[in-house]
Amino acid sequence: MTALLQILFDALSLGSLYALGAIGIALIFGVMRLVNFAHGDYISFCVFALLWPSIDAAAIVFAGQLPAYLLIPIILATGACLSMLSEILVFRRFRNANPATMMIASFALGFVIKYTLLMLFSSRPKSIDLWSELALPVEILDARIPLLQVITIIITVLILAALVAFLKRTRFGLEMRAAAENFTMARMLGVRANAVILLAFAISGMLAASIGLILVTQTGTVDIQMGSSVMLVAFIATVIGGLGSLPGAVVAGFLIGGISVLMQVILPLDVRPFRDAFVYGAVIVVLIWRPNGLFAPRSAKQRV
Amino acid sequence: MSLLTIDNISVNYGRLTALRNASLTLAKGETFFVTGPNGAGKSTLLKAIAGVVAPKSGTIHFANTDIGGRTPEDIARLGFSMVPEGRHVFGSLTIEENLRLGVGMRDDKDAAERELETIYSVFPMLKDRRYQTAGVLSGGQQQMLVIGRALMANPQLIAIDEPSLGLAPKVIDDVYAVLLKLRDTRGLTLLIVEQSSTRATMTGGRMILLRGGEIVLEGDARELTKGDALKAAYFGYGEHH
Numbered sequence: 354m355t356a357l358l359q360i361l362f363d364a365l366s367l368g369s370l371y372a373l374g375a376i377g378i379a380l381i382f383g384v385m386r387l388v389n390f391a392h393g394d395y396i397s398f399c400v401f402a403l404l405w406p407s408i409d410a411a412a413i414v415f416a417g418q419l420p421a422y423l424l425i426p427i428i429l430a431t432g433a434c435l436s437m438l439s440e441i442l443v444f445r446r447f448r449n450a451n452p453a454t455m456m457i458a459s460f461a462l463g464f465v466i467k468y469t470l471l472m473l474f475s476s477r478p479k480s481i482d483l484w485s486e487l488a489l490p491v492e493i494l495d496a497r498i499p500l501l502q503v504i505t506i507i508i509t510v511l512i513l514a515a516l517v518a519f520l521k522r523t524r525f526g527l528e529m530r531a532a533a534e535n536f537t538m539a540r541m542l543g544v545r546a547n548a549v550i551l552l553a554f555a556i557s558g559m560l561a562a563s564i565g566l567i568l569v570t571q572t573g574t575v576d577i578q579m580g581s582s583v584m585l586v587a588f589i590a591t592v593i594g595g596l597g598s599l600p601g602a603v604v605a606g607f608l609i610g611g612i613s614v615l616m617q618v619i620l621p622l623d624v625r626p627f628r629d630a631f632v633y634g635a636v637i638v639v640l641i642w643r644p645n646g647l648f649a650p651r652s653a654k655q656r657v
Numbered sequence: 658m659s660l661l662t663i664d665n666i667s668v669n670y671g672r673l674t675a676l677r678n679a680s681l682t683l684a685k686g687e688t689f690f691v692t693g694p695n696g697a698g699k700s701t702l703l704k705a706i707a708g709v710v711a712p713k714s715g716t717i718h719f720a721n722t723d724i725g726g727r728t729p730e731d732i733a734r735l736g737f738s739m740v741p742e743g744r745h746v747f748g749s750l751t752i753e754e755n756l757r758l759g760v761g762m763r764d765d766k767d768a769a770e771r772e773l774e775t776i777y778s779v780f781p782m783l784k785d786r787r788y789q790t791a792g793v794l795s796g797g798q799q800q801m802l803v804i805g806r807a808l809m810a811n812p813q814l815i816a817i818d819e820p821s822l823g824l825a826p827k828v829i830d831d832v833y834a835v836l837l838k839l840r841d842t843r844g845l846t847l848l849i850v851e852q853s854s855t856r857a858t859m860t861g862g863r864m865i866l867l868r869g870g871e872i873v874l875e876g877d878a879r880e881l882t883k884g885d886a887l888k889a890a891y892f893g894y895g896e897h898h
Contacts, residue, residue, distance in 0.1 A: 531747050531758050538745040540729040541707055542758050543810065 355496040360618055362493075366502040368610025369509035370564055374587025375594065375602035376516070377560035383533030383597045384553045387444060387455045391463035393584025395435055395561035398466055400568065400575050402431045403481060406473040414481060421484070428566055429559045435466075436558025437551055444554075445547075470577050478576035483569050505567050512563065513603060516556070520599075525552060533597060593639055595646030605647060609636070659718075660685045660814055660846055661706070666715030668701050675701040677870045678715070683814070686844040688837075688862030690878055692854045694891060697867040699850045700742055703816050706848075707739040708732045720813060738812035742819050742850075744799040748792030752783050755791050755802055759809030769809070776805040779835050797828045804832060808839065816848040821856060833860060854891075858882045866890050 374392070381389050403424075405415035419427065443462050447455045487504060490497035520526035525548075531539040532549045540546050561580070568579055590609050594601025612635055616628045624631075639647070661683040668676040676698040683689050691699050704710045706717060708729040717724050720735045733739070738759075747755050756776060760769035777784035780801045786794070791802060800820065807815050815836070821829045837860065839845040851857065857864045857878035864878035866887065874881060874890045881887050 527750070527754055527758060530750060530754075534747045534749055535745050537709060537729070538741065538747070539758070541709070541733055541739045541741070542806070543730050543733040544758070545730050546728065 355494070358494055358496040359498065360614055362496075362498045362502045362506070364611040364614040365607070366505045366610075367614055368607035369505050370567060370583055370606075371586050371590050371610050372603045372606030373509060373512065373560050373564050374583050375590035375606040376513075376599055377557040377564075378584075378588055378591045379594070379597060379599050379602035380553045380557050380560075382591065383599070384529065384536065384550050385444065385448070385455070386452050387459065388452075388588070388591075388596075389444075389557070390456065390459045390584070390588075391439060391466060392557070392561055392587075393580035393582075394463040394466040394470075395432055395558055396565045396568070396580030396583060397470060397577055398435055398580075399428050399432045399562040399565035400579055401470050401474055401577075402428060403483065403569065404474065404479070404575060409475075425566065429562045432558035432560075432562025432565070433555040434558070436554040436561065440551055440554040445550075467577060474575075474577070476577055478574045480574050481569060482573065483566075485570075485573060487570055501567075501570055505571075508563070508567070512560070516599075519556075525549070529553060589633075589636055593636060593646055595649035598646065598648040601646055601648030658685070659683060660687075660720060661848070662716075662718040663702075663706070664716045664718075666705055666712040666717060668698070668705050668710055669713050670710075674870050676705065676712075676867075679867075679870075679872050680715075681865060681872070681875075683846055683848060685813070685846055686840060688840060688847045688860060689849070690854070690857035690860075690862060690864040691848070691850045691867060692852065692857060692864060692891075693867035694852070698870040699852075699867055700818055701870075702867070703739065703741070703818055703848070703850060706732070706816065707737065707741075709741075733810070736810070736813035738807035738810050738815045740803050740807045740815065740817040740820070742822070744796065744803050746791040746794065746799045746802050748790060750791060751788050752791050752794070752802060753787040756783070756806050756809050759806040768811070772809050772811060776809060780805050796823045797825060800824055800828075801832070804835070811843075812845070814846040814848060816850075818850045819852065820849065821851060829856075854878065854882055854887060868893060 378389060378392055381387055403414065405413040407413050439462055443458055444455060447458050487501040488499055491500050491503065520530055528539065528544045528549050529552065531542075532544055532546070536546070564583060565580070568583070569575060586609055587606065590605040591602045593608070594603070594605035609632065613628065613632050616631050617625065620628060620631065643649075659682045663679060663681050665678050665680050666676065667674065667678055679698070679702060691702060693699050701710060705712050706719070708724065708727050708731070712725070719732065719737055722735055724732050724735070747758070750758070756773060760772060782798060783802060783805060791799065794802060800823075804817065804820065807817075820832050824832070833856065836845070836847055840847055847862075849856070854864065860878070862878050864876065864881055865872050866874035868890065874887065
């Protein structure tokens with residue numbers, strides 16, 4: 354029972370990260386038909402925003418020293434600004450280009466961000482102590498669960514609830530959903546394309562920043578590769594969920610998190626290093642069964 | 658004073674010329690029909706006004722503004738409501754959300770609420786199903802929804818691409834009755850694309866006939882349909898004297 358509970362929390366907290374990442378990608382895909390491969394590098398950038406630029410092995414903590422009520426908004430704003438800047442400076446120019454061109458541009462942007470970080474901070478992972486007290490376990494029904502896992506899950510649920518409220522209850526949310534379904538028609542009804550897209554980028558950037566904060570607290574390290582691994586899985590989650598479908602992205606994010614943790618438990622010890630092969634094997638099976646993803650939106654066709 | 662002035666516009670899709678040197682003028686409160694066979698450039702004409710396709714040459718003035726190069730949302734906010742062909746309802750949004758989208762450009766939210774009631778009184782079916790997603794509606798119901806949505810903005814000009822397509826004759830009558838009533842009560846200007854001239858003859862108003870991207874005939878709808886001139890122009894007999 355306690356083991357089961359531990360597995361459940363592992364799965365939910367890992368799935369939370371994937372779901373947050375997947376939703377950030379799905380939001381942008383929805384309004385722009387852009388698969389933004391720079392999203393993972395937004396995560397890394399936000400993480401490094403905690404530090405002062407230096408190539409020393411030891412981290413010089415900068416924003417990371419601030420109290421949480423200042424630090425969290427600053428990092429969220431960093432993510433939002435970086436994401437909005439990339440729309441204004443890069444993606445806006447490609448808006449009428451074909452989706453493959455935009456995707457390549459996003460790769461390029463990702464490399465620019467990554468190598469900027471590399472120049473400023475060097476490639477060595479650095480350790481940082483951010484809210485390490487959260488790693489302490491709490492007892493839930495006799496199981497010892499790290500507090501951070503509980504917090505991660507709660508925060509993810511809150512973020513998702515806020516996002517649903519925004520999309521369902523506000524004018525901007527309504528316009529964003531309409532734009533995701535049929536952008537040209539939405540514009541003919543007076544929906545301002547630039548504003549809606551910019552807002553989607555801002556939200557997406559804040560989601561990347563939240564992932565960054567959770568990752569740093571979990572691992573106690575800051576690393577340029579940090580965003581990429583989450584991003585890869587999150588991207589797969591958006592495909593499995595059905596590109597452009599927000600509920601699909603969330604469900605698939607949790608699904609992959611669950612499968613990863615489950616494989617870790619049930620696979621024999623010798624096979625465990627190859628866990629990811631089994632996870633992605635399951636991904637292939639799902640895609641053969643439903644090539645458009647679990648929740649393919651009606652409007653997944655290319656925009657004209 | 659004219660509401661819409663199109664002067665000599667041409668539209669190309671790649672090497673294909675969809676519209677060539679088209680000019681027309683609409684006065685406020687007028688009913689204007691655009692007819693012609695498939696591929697004549699009727700939809701292209703509407704899309705050019707809406708700012709969805711960019712003309713290669715020529716100018717378009719709407720509500721005293723040069724709208725060449727303006728974005729679709731800017732043109733919509735000037736009071737141009739477009740109902741494109743193919744009934745673009747937002748299938749994942751509820752019927753009421755679809756309608757509310759139409760008022761995005763209006764600052765006066767109270768007026769918007771009243772507008773919603775007006776639309777519901779015109780199309781009671783929409784009110785009964787207001788919280789259902791629009792994707793479940795039948796073709797005719799979707800047509801009512803997109804027309805209702807276009808009217809929510811209280812536009813000066815509504816452009817409708819084939820309102821009759823796929824609708825039962827009774828429903829077409831209802832749709833036209835609503836449009837003509839709004840024309841008479843509010844001075845709404847109607848720009849209607851129909852493949853056949855039947856409705857234009859019934860309703861009256863001015864009419865142009867497009868063929869091969871060019872305006873080949875222009876005049877009073879009832880006058881034009883009297884003789885064989887319309888039929889000849891429609892099918893292009895005139896070229897083979």
